[in-house]
Amino acid sequence: MIPTQAWADAQRLWDFQQMGHEPRPCSVAVGLGSHDLGVADTTVDLYRRGMMPVIVFTGATSRTTRERMPRGEAEHYRERAIELGVPSDAILVEPRARNTGENIRFSRALLEERGVPVSSVLLVSKPYEERRSYATARKLWPEVEWVSASTPMAFAEYVDSIGDARLVIDMLVGAQQRLMVYPRRGFMIEQAIPGNVTAAYERLRTSGFTSRLLADSMTRG
Known part of the structure; x- marks a missing residue:
């Protein structure tokens, strides 16, 4: 109790964690891996609404996801998105990140490697980590505009x-x-x-x- x-x-x-941003069209979306498949669902919803042409799902495993997501958070997110109708060629998977800083750094490197031009990013996180994720992203990749998003609950x-x-x-x-x-x-x-x-x-x-x-x-x- x-x-x-x-x-x-x-x-x-x-x-306090809620940033209050209104989702708008961006170059890409980055879905931050976690125990919560709702992040994948919300990213899919944004994709269906035409908010971005490319999705990056990022995340390895943690102590809270090791058993329920044995193939890695990003991979489970990818599978969920495909089940919900997102074409596989619209999804990039970053499978190594183990914290929010790595989520941002490794996603940026992957997008640069694939030649995806980025001026703005829809950053999709758990609702209670919007502000933390935004503050990290702004520090590590200040050249782009960040728009926070999460499941509206x-x-x-x-x-x-x-x-x-x-x-x-x-x-x-x-x-x-x-x-x-x-x-x-x-x-x-x-x-x-x-x-x-x-x-x-x-x-x-x-x-x-x-x-x-x-x-x-x-x-x-």
């Missing part, structure tokens, strides 16, 4: 779809910590973080939602 205060704090982090609806509230809240806390710590390490651009968001993060961390925190950075951001 998740306490009422923890739900409220998680909702605040969820809301309410927090409670998303938790129900995943079926594991603690996992989702742990991920939210981990994403928030990285927004606070990574700019100082040169991994992403700085984001202005409201005080009530920082307070919500601190309460959740103190309450034990810590499984996705950086092992070497258990201090305040």
